Amino acid sequence: MTYNHPKFLVAVDCVIFGYEDSELKVLLRHRDFDPGKGGWSLPGGFVNEKESVEDAALRVLFETTGLKDIFLEQIYTFSEPNRDPGERVISVSFFALIKIQDHDTELVGKNGAHWIPISELPELIFDHKVMVDQALLALQTKAANEVIGRELLPDFFTFNQLVDLYYAIYKRPFDPSNFRKRVKSLNVIERLNFKDKANSRKGAFYYRFKEPEQIEPYSRMVFRLHNQR
Amino acid sequence: MTYNHPKFLVAVDCVIFGYEDSELKVLLRHRDFDPGKGGWSLPGGFVNEKESVEDAALRVLFETTGLKDIFLEQIYTFSEPNRDPGERVISVSFFALIKIQDHDTELVGKNGAHWIPISELPELIFDHKVMVDQALLALQTKAANEVIGRELLPDFFTFNQLVDLYYAIYKRPFDPSNFRKRVKSLNVIERLNFKDKANSRKGAFYYRFKEPEQIEPYSRMVFRLHNQR
DNA sequence: GCAAAAGTGTTGATGATACACCCATGT
């Protein structure tokens, strides 16, 4: 049997976060087609027959970065009838985390995509700014509930890199000493027996994330996002 | 200009929570039509032209409960190609909170809808069980971040009713004394000068929620959902 | 006066914050 109701174009838009040079960045596309020609947009695409929105998002991610097996999370569905001035499109937004150093820079360039620091966001078309804001909030929430970084940092990293990542995500300072204590207590990373000597004479040990199966559940960071009053 | 891509049926499904007889309940429909005939489903409906998914959900809510101005929050979009055996349908789930005592019971009956305690959920069609589980989690999260009850309890209520609501939502006990202290400290409810004398000789004061504009921001309950380890 | 529920107070444990201090090393 079939239903008799209106049908809609369905698209996905991806807020792809990366971390580089102590900055949180988003992958944006410069639009060379209408609608929104000349403006900036999130990488996105239409959903195909026999494809879930998650699969469509993974396809878009592969097309723009050349990477598979990417962290991906659905965020919200935007459906205002006039949100796309061209034609009605219902769009599902996602956020993704990738290690910038791993991606295919050639592909990225070919697609007119660019890594833009979150602090220097240009005007975005349609409701894409809202998507970025929601994605950033989701990233902050994720970072509060677990030690983030597995999908953003290099495989080996120092505590300084980790705390700098948190600083970039939250735009607020963290006491390095207390941060270190907290992260260590959660038992999700392990120290390696070599150091980064580039930034100090003493050298800072490298760490890496443990394999997921070695990690106990409920290892939350739980610092207050809003620590006023 | 227009796009040339496949189009899809888009629907909404609503997890409507109510609170009655110290139990958290969900409004379910008994299906007298295919697919899923004879089973239980969430109230839902297809999205119309020129209607956002939020508007569609509000319409479904009005049709099943007779109520407007309902608390409503989008949760997730389900898009597996085969999730509906009839034809491909992409469905956006919502959760809603209503005061059971306010609703139009006649309408509800006419639609084959029933209030089912969350602890006695029957088998649900398609992926509707997942929708309920996600909605319950969203409700628990909301209850942890603010004092919930404005949309579920009668206008006047006692502290016991409030703590019982929390018990129903979390299925775990709360120390009445500490709960009371916590809620009072958040300054979101105010005591009225009359009592419920039905359950004790002393009588328990009635309270009501303050108007939203009288409430300071960041009044979170913040008790741990998972208080193991 | 006493039972029973409403409501308050106290205490010890836990966790967060601020910050002083020690460590290792290249020059």
Added chain:
DNA sequence: ACATGGGTGTATCATCAACACTTTTGC
């Protein structure tokens, strides 16, 4: 030996959980 960032320890304060206690009232 000292400057520099890496890393540890500690004192203070806020918050939470447990539970003893007091209050109010009808019978």
